[in-house]
Structures are given as structure tokens and as C-alpha cells.
Amino acid sequence: MLYYGIIAALIGGIFIAVQGGINGMIGNKVGIFPTVIVPVIIQFIILSAIILTKKDLIGNILKLRDVKFGVGFLIISAILGLGIMSTLTFSIMETGPLVAFAIVIFSQLFTSMVVEHMGLFDMVQKSISGYRMLGLLAMLVGIGLFYK
Incomplete structure (x- = not known):
């Protein structure tokens, strides 16, 4: 599945x-x-x-x-x-589509992380970890590179 x-x-x-x-x-x-x-x-x-x-x-x-x-x-x-x-x-x-979608994906990941952390909408609760934050930071760096 x-x-x-x-x-x-x-x-x-x-x-x-x-x-x-x-x-x-x-x-x-x-x-x-x-x-x-x-x-x-x-x-x-x-x-x-x-x-x-x-x-x-x-x-x-x-x-x-x-x-x-x-x-x-x-x-x-x-x-x-x-x-x-x-x-x-x-x-x-x-x-343009590349930067727009990169930012959309970042915001989706960030919001999903908060939703999971808080256990909203009957989601299994998962704490925010340093690895997740590091991944989001790397994504922001990537978005900056896309924009250049």
C-alpha cells in the first residue's frame, strides 16, 4: 500500500x-x-x-x-x-512556476510538520526534530539557489 x-x-x-x-x-x-x-x-x-x-x-x-x-x-x-x-x-x-512550487512545497512541509507535532486532524503526533528543521533549512537554501 x-x-x-x-x-x-x-x-x-x-x-x-x-x-x-x-x-x-x-x-x-x-x-x-x-x-x-x-x-x-x-x-x-x-x-x-x-x-x-x-x-x-x-x-x-x-x-x-x-x-x-x-x-x-x-x-x-x-x-x-x-x-x-x-x-x-x-x-x-x-x-514563475519553479520558484512558486518550491515555496509551496516548503510551506506544505512546514505546515505538515506543525500539524503532526500538534496531532491535529486525527494525525499521529510526531515531534519536531532537529533533522526536520535542518531539512527545511536546506530547502530554503535550495529555493534561494533556484531563484538566482
């Missing part, structure tokens, strides 16, 4: 890089709002069609009633998704 997770993460990274590049290119021509809203509308249409064809999904969606704050957390997740697309598109437009 670990290998499937690694493969999924690699594919997800490729998707993010390609989507970010496309959004940066389009955002430079039409602005951030149309660049974000059109994909969201298309996602809504595709997901609505999937829900209509797979009736068992409706049952799974209704199970959200049993998850404490489930719908609330998913609303926050949706807002974060819009923020991700908007800020990443703007960053790529301003800095």
Missing part, C-alpha cells in the same frame, strides 16, 4: 504542476477570477453527473451527518481549495 500512496503522490504532484502552469498562463491573459471560477464550475458539473449515475455515493454523502463537524470541515476545505487555486495562480504569474 505504501507504493500506491507514493505513486498517487507523484501523480498528484504532476497534476498540480500542470494545472498551475495552465492557470498561470490563462491568469496572465484573463485574470485570476475567471481562471479559478471556470474550472470550479466544470468540476461541479462533472461531479454532479457522477453523483447522478452512482446512487451509492448519495448514501455515502449522507453519512456526513455522523461525522462530527464533517460538513463544516468540508466547507472549510472547499474555501481552502479556492484559496489554493487563487494564490498559486497569482504566485506563478508573479514568480
Whole structure:
């Protein structure tokens, strides 16, 4: 299962890089709002069609009633998704994809380290170590080198 997770993460990274590049290119021509809203509308249409064809999904969606704050957390997740697309598109437009994604990865690692340290979102708690901090510092040095 670990290998499937690694493969999924690699594919997800490729998707993010390609989507970010496309959004940066389009955002430079039409602005951030149309660049974000059109994909969201298309996602809504595709997901609505999937829900209509797979009736068992409706049952799974209704199970959200049993998850404490489930719908609330998913609303926050949706807002974060819009923020991700908007800020990443703007960053790529301003800095280019390489620096933008390097900084995004740094911020993801830093935030994930804090989330694990605090045990948030039902994550297994892992303390912040010197090695983790050293890795983040090395990444900052690398970002500086990318920017040169």
C-alpha cells in the first residue's frame, strides 16, 4: 500500500504542476477570477453527473451527518481549495512556476510538520526534530539557489 500512496503522490504532484502552469498562463491573459471560477464550475458539473449515475455515493454523502463537524470541515476545505487555486495562480504569474512550487512545497512541509507535532486532524503526533528543521533549512537554501 505504501507504493500506491507514493505513486498517487507523484501523480498528484504532476497534476498540480500542470494545472498551475495552465492557470498561470490563462491568469496572465484573463485574470485570476475567471481562471479559478471556470474550472470550479466544470468540476461541479462533472461531479454532479457522477453523483447522478452512482446512487451509492448519495448514501455515502449522507453519512456526513455522523461525522462530527464533517460538513463544516468540508466547507472549510472547499474555501481552502479556492484559496489554493487563487494564490498559486497569482504566485506563478508573479514568480514563475519553479520558484512558486518550491515555496509551496516548503510551506506544505512546514505546515505538515506543525500539524503532526500538534496531532491535529486525527494525525499521529510526531515531534519536531532537529533533522526536520535542518531539512527545511536546506530547502530554503535550495529555493534561494533556484531563484538566482
